[in-house]
Amino acid sequence: xxxxxxxxxxxxxxxxxxxxxxxxxxxxxxxxxxxxxxxxxxxxxxxxxxxxxxxxxxxxxxxxxxxxxxxxxxxxxxxxxxxxxxxxxxxxxxxxxxxxxxxxxxxxxxxxxxxxxxxxxxxxxxxxxxxxxxxxxxxxxxxxxxxxxxxxxxxxxxxxxxxxxxxxxxxxxxxxxxxxxxxxxxxxxxxxxxxxxxxxxxxxxxxxxxxxxxxxxxxxxxxxxxxxxxxxxxxxxxxxxxxxxxxxxxxxxxxxxxxxxxxxxxxxxxxxxxxxxxxxxxxxxxxxxxxxxxxxxxxxxxxxxxxxxxxxxxxxxxxxx
Numbered sequence: 001x002x003x004x005x006x007x008x009x010x011x012x013x014x015x016x017x018x019x020x021x022x023x024x025x026x027x028x029x030x031x032x033x034x035x036x037x038x039x040x041x042x043x044x045x046x047x048x049x050x051x052x053x054x055x056x057x058x059x060x061x062x063x064x065x066x067x068x069x070x071x072x073x074x075x076x077x078x079x080x081x082x083x084x085x086x087x088x089x090x091x092x093x094x095x096x097x098x099x100x101x102x103x104x105x106x107x108x109x110x111x112x113x114x115x116x117x118x119x120x121x122x123x124x125x126x127x128x129x130x131x132x133x134x135x136x137x138x139x140x141x142x143x144x145x146x147x148x149x150x151x152x153x154x155x156x157x158x159x160x161x162x163x164x165x166x167x168x169x170x171x172x173x174x175x176x177x178x179x180x181x182x183x184x185x186x187x188x189x190x191x192x193x194x195x196x197x198x199x200x201x202x203x204x205x206x207x208x209x210x211x212x213x214x215x216x217x218x219x220x221x222x223x224x225x226x227x228x229x230x231x232x233x234x235x236x237x238x239x240x241x242x243x244x245x246x247x248x249x250x251x252x253x254x255x256x257x258x259x260x261x262x263x264x265x266x267x268x269x270x271x272x273x274x275x276x277x278x279x280x281x282x283x284x285x286x287x288x289x290x291x292x293x294x295x296x297x298x299x300x301x302x303x304x305x306x307x308x309x310x311x312x313x314x315x316x317x318x319x320x321x
Contacts (some may be wrong), residue, residue: 003172004070005040005047006141008080008134009033013056020085020150026054028157029081032148035158036079038217039165039182043174046070063137072140077101077168080134082147088115089160090147094135095120095128097142101171105144108167109160115149158184183218196222201269202230205257229272229321232294233264246272278321282313295321 009029011017017025033049040047048069051057057065070076084090089109093102097120106118121131130136135143146164148157162182181192189212193203200212206221214220231242239262243250254262257271264270272278280291288311292299303311306320313319 002075003045004076005045005168006050006066006069006076006078007033007036007040007047008050008062008066008078010080010082012051012054015056017082018084020083025083028083028150030054032083032157032161033079033081036081036161036165039161040169043165043169045169045172045174059133063134066134066141067138072138074140074142076141077172078134078138078141078143079164079168080143080145082145083150083157084147085150086147087149088117089149090145091116091118092121092132092135092145092147093118094138094143095122095130097135101142101168102144104171105146105164105167108163112159112163114160114163180219181222183214183216183220185216187214187216188212189214192220192222198222199269201232201267205230205269205271207258229274229278229295229297231270231272233266233268233270234294235266237264237266238262239264239270242270242272246278248272280319280321282315282317282319284315286313286315287311288313288319291319291321297321 009026009032011024011026011029013026015026017029019025020028030051030053034052037047037049050062050065050069066078089106091102091105093099099118099120102118106116109116120135123129123131123136132145134145148160151157162184181196183192189200189203189209192214193200196203198206203209203220203222204212206223229246231246233242239250239253242264243253246253250262253270253272254260256273278295280295282291288299288302288308291313292302299311302308302319302321
């Protein structure tokens, strides 16, 4: 991976930018740029900030600083961050640049239901002259001028940054770990679980959480393992009974679920390492939907696996999970 990243927080110092709900643009771009910097740094990508504090940088000095950081060559990507009072993102790339990276960013932002405008922009009628000086005055680097929509919830902007960073990381040859999610400001256990089609209990079990608290910046697991059964504890069940049912050692099960005690209660979700097919003996009054729910699987899957003619089961029937 030969690429290096430069992040330019627009404006600063005497240049406040536009005012967004009484907040100067320079403050928002600096916060976003610092967050973006941390994301790239956590991925071990060489990255530098043009400004990391509230300071005035004149345009000519800004260009000079950018070109001196890593040198002006094609393996440097410059992200110039801006914020404006609109509902859409705007990604502007240079007239002489490839549209491949900006188009990838647009595609991934749109997958998250964002509105995006992506284009190059010329100065007047001159088809060879870029509108923005950051594109005109930098010869070889890939320069993206990204404007973010202003929203009250900062966490929504952070999610946009996450998407942009992940897209760039994949573009330069990195592999994004989609099984993990970095907690943003304003995230709750409920909305993160919903985003990844999990229940709160499943998300807690996956990460060994004992409460519903999330801390900004934490990386949490969001994908259930394929060879694991998510088992919902029934009324009156204890961990010893579950161990016998699944033929697993108590200590192993406790360690697998990050549990410090063997106390459980109805409705808890327990992760069971799947070794062989599990056989469930249908209890009195139990139906296929209840069985599927307890094992966090689909009714149709149970019907297919057990060669059932319909969805009716009787007490004592053995159902393979």
